[in-house]
Amino acid sequence: MQLFNTLVASLEVLAPLAARAIPFIPRTLIHKISRRYIAGDKLADAVVRIRQLNAQGFCATVDVLGEAISSLQQAQQTADEYLQVLAALASHGLPANISIKPSALGLLLDLPQCESLLVNILDAAERYCNEVCLDMEDVTCTQKEIELFTRLRSRYRNVGLALQAYLQRSYQDIEPLLGEHGHLRICKGIYRETRPHLVEGACDDRRAINPHFLHHVARCFETGTFVAIATHDADLIAQVIALVQRCGIDRARFEFQMLLGVCEPLRDQLQRQGYRVRIYVPYGRDWYGYSTRRMKENPQIAVHVARAMLGG
Numbered sequence: 172m173q174l175f176n177t178l179v180a181s182l183e184v185l186a187p188l189a190a191r192a193i194p195f196i197p198r199t200l201i202h203k204i205s206r207r208y209i210a211g212d213k214l215a216d217a218v219v220r221i222r223q224l225n226a227q228g229f230c231a232t233v234d235v236l237g238e239a240i241s242s243l244q245q246a247q248q249t250a251d252e253y254l255q256v257l258a259a260l261a262s263h264g265l266p267a268n269i270s271i272k273p274s275a276l277g278l279l280l281d282l283p284q285c286e287s288l289l290v291n292i293l294d295a296a297e298r299y300c301n302e303v304c305l306d307m308e309d310v311t312c313t314q315k316e317i318e319l320f321t322r323l324r325s326r327y328r329n330v331g332l333a334l335q336a337y338l339q340r341s342y343q344d345i346e347p348l349l350g351e352h353g354h355l356r357i358c359k360g361i362y363r364e365t366r367p368h369l370v371e372g373a374c375d376d377r378r379a380i381n382p383h384f385l386h387h388v389a390r391c392f393e394t395g396t397f398v399a400i401a402t403h404d405a406d407l408i409a410q411v412i413a414l415v416q417r418c419g420i421d422r423a424r425f426e427f428q429m430l431l432g433v434c435e436p437l438r439d440q441l442q443r444q445g446y447r448v449r450i451y452v453p454y455g456r457d458w459y460g461y462s463t464r465r466m467k468e469n470p471q472i473a474v475h476v477a478r479a480m481l482g483g
Contacts, residue, residue: 210452211454212454213454230267232452233454235249235252235256236457237249240275254295268301270304273305278315289303290323293326304356304399305333316332320332328352331354332348333355333358338360342386351394356401357384388411389414395424400428403429405437425447427441427446427447427449429450
């Protein structure tokens with residue numbers, strides 16, 4: 172046990188190097204690790220996990236994995252799956268909404284078809300008194316998604332959009348989206364982008380994104396825009412809470428969002444302090460792509476790799 176703890180402690184120090192090693196990690200090992208961060212392969216697995224989270228006092232948002240589609244038939248299948256998710260959440264009375272990557276509905280294959288599928292989902296969400304958040308993807312999708320969201324928002328009040336604080340363009344993108352009926356999610360950003368797209372320092376140090384993240388959250392507070400604060404950065408969360416206290420922001424105007432299985436002690440602490448915390452609950456068969464992106468975003472997951480390798 173002492174040897175195990177020593178190895179794990181060593182990997183904590185070397186965790187930032189873990190992302191480079193991801194291509195060499197066996198898929199079977201990543202599958203084992205993914206069980207911590209993915210509810211399972213099926214909707215029934217997600218329902219069980221959401222029930223557990225709800226019992227602990229957390230809300231949830233559901234993501235059907237698999238944005239890397241290659242046909243409109245796959246896009247339709249994903250849309251049908253989301254309709255089943257909405258029906259299941261309603262029938263079980265679960266406080267959870269859904270998150271959708273537009274590329275999973277064919278954003279890059281057939282934009283009108285993608286929009287039509289989203290309209291069907293938003294109509295169903297309205298019937299169930301539920302909400303939909305459009306996840307933001309890489310910069311090849313950014314402008315298309317903002318334009319898509321703008322069109323949908325003119326018809327629906329139950330749709331929100333994620334913006335990435337590591338993109339310089341988010342300073343311009345956020346302004347037309349602010350307002351008392353707005354619903355935004357601010358995250359740091361996870362996709363690998365080239366330096367010209369990023370705020371200064373973001374390529375070398377993710378902490379350099381924090382002032383930009385905080386700026387966007389502050390703009391939401393100033394304009395009465397509901398904002399989901401999606402980060403696991405404890406220092407950044409402390410800065411957000413200080414801003415909330417300094418400005419007297421009503422806790423109903425924001426929530427914290429965290430990924431399933433990540434930074435659970437911090438998640439629990441926020442919940443105990445009376446903040447609303449929503450957990451991002453993915454499920455589906457695309458466990459490999461999702462898990463490797465999470466590992467690149469949070470190299471501390473290398474510790475869990477070590478535990479899995481050593482049978483811990």
